[in-house]
Amino acid sequence: xxxxxxxDIESIYFIMLIGVDGNxxxxxxxxxxxxxxxxVLWGLYKLCHKWEDEHKFVIxxxxxxxxxxPKETLSWKYxxxxxKSMWIIRTLMPHLYLASEKPAxxxxxxxxxxxxxxxxxxxxxxxxxxxxxxxxxRKYDYWQLKLWTAWSLLVSKxxxxxxxxxxxxxxxHYPFTKDKVLVTKxxxxxxxFNTKKPxxxxxxxxxxxxxxxxxLFLSTLKPSKNIExxxxxxxxVSVKFPGYKLVIAGKKGWMYEQIFEKTGELVVGDxxxxxxxxxxxDKEALVKESALFVLPSFWEGFGLDVLSSLASGVPVVVSNRxxxxxxxxxxxxxxxxxxxxxxxxxxxxxxxxxxxxxxxxIKKGLEQAKKFxxxxxxxxxxxxxxxx
Numbered sequence: 014x015x016x017x018x019x020x021d022i023e024s025i026y027f028i029m030l031i032g033v034d035g036n037x038x039x040x041x042x043x044x045x046x047x048x049x050x051x052x053v054l055w056g057l058y059k060l061c062h063k064w065e066d067e068h069k070f071v072i073x074x075x076x077x078x079x080x081x082x083p084k085e086t087l088s089w090k091y092x093x094x095x096x097k098s099m100w101i102i103r104t105l106m107p108h109l110y111l112a113s114e115k116p117a118x119x120x121x122x123x124x125x126x127x128x129x130x131x132x133x134x135x136x137x138x139x140x141x142x143x144x145x146x147x148x149x150x151r152k153y154d155y156w157q158l159k160l161w162t163a164w165s166l167l168v169s170k171x172x173x174x175x176x177x178x179x180x181x182x183x184x185x186h187y188p189f190t191k192d193k194v195l196v197t198k199x200x201x202x203x204x205x206f207n208t209k210k211p212x213x214x215x216x217x218x219x220x221x222x223x224x225x226x227x228x229l230f231l232s233t234l235k236p237s238k239n240i241e242x243x244x245x246x247x248x249x250v251s252v253k254f255p256g257y258k259l260v261i262a263g264k265k266g267w268m269y270e271q272i273f274e275k276t277g278e279l280v281v282g283d284x285x286x287x288x289x290x291x292x293x294x295d296k297e298a299l300v301k302e303s304a305l306f307v308l309p310s311f312w313e314g315f316g317l318d319v320l321s322s323l324a325s326g327v328p329v330v331v332s333n334r335x336x337x338x339x340x341x342x343x344x345x346x347x348x349x350x351x352x353x354x355x356x357x358x359x360x361x362x363x364x365x366x367x368x369x370x371x372x373x374x375i376k377k378g379l380e381q382a383k384k385f386x387x388x389x390x391x392x393x394x395x396x397x398x399x400x401x
Contacts, residue, residue: 032116056391140314176336235266
């Protein structure tokens, strides 16, 4: 903790220094945990009026902060520690021990907290789906995630879960965490994701080759997202609704090759469009212009784009796994990801709705979205960090 003075009288008080690993947020092409880390940092920064008199933040990075991160202030600083592979162990961890001014608490908005540190730690857990679907990961990635997560859960004073579902999974697999897991649900950007017509809709349509009517999948291309099952389902849907196309948007993750192989095997013609990664500034129009959003994942810790779609007045079809039903609530069409016929049925049920039915499901989605916000996420996170 750093010494300081409060008020007109020179009374010594202590300012709590909170350290944060900001690397997940310092990424231009953000997905999942990157978005979470980015929004939490910005959320904490915007709440400075609630903490700047008693707390300071230092954000640790392996490279200079990019321009989209919050600007430095007297109580919000960046510490750049250049390094490459195994940065947390080789660079960050030694610094935390040797630095003259040490944080009183260290927060990692991901699974990878420093294994050893001279101060209490708090980590965030997205999901534990890899424990059930180890075959969907490369061996090295799987074992690193499994072992490091287990250690982070063990050494952390407090564990932040992004959904009640993830909390239940943590408690089931790691009973020793029962007294230190707290939930801070995620949010969405209400300034971007709402029912207003996007200004750049025409530009985004042209840029990504979007058709007039389409169903949207937006996420990283990897096995856990069940894109192959979606493609099988779409083969059935496209026969009933030839006027619609399936737009699959997202960057290539790991083991994505089989997705394109499956597309080649199926009779879907030109009814499937792969856009590749979509920039943040294009997401608003991409979501709002779609007829519905579909995410039939085998598991999800939360489902950020599901929430953004609901807030934009776009109906959603999601799987009955992980945190997706928790996010969609009664506003979503819930399907079995193992059953392509069920996925096809969920999509078809929305595409065949009357205007009145479609309006009703949109209204439910808007009401569901009101339950979430990044401000609530930041407030919950701040309370934990100040009093873990």
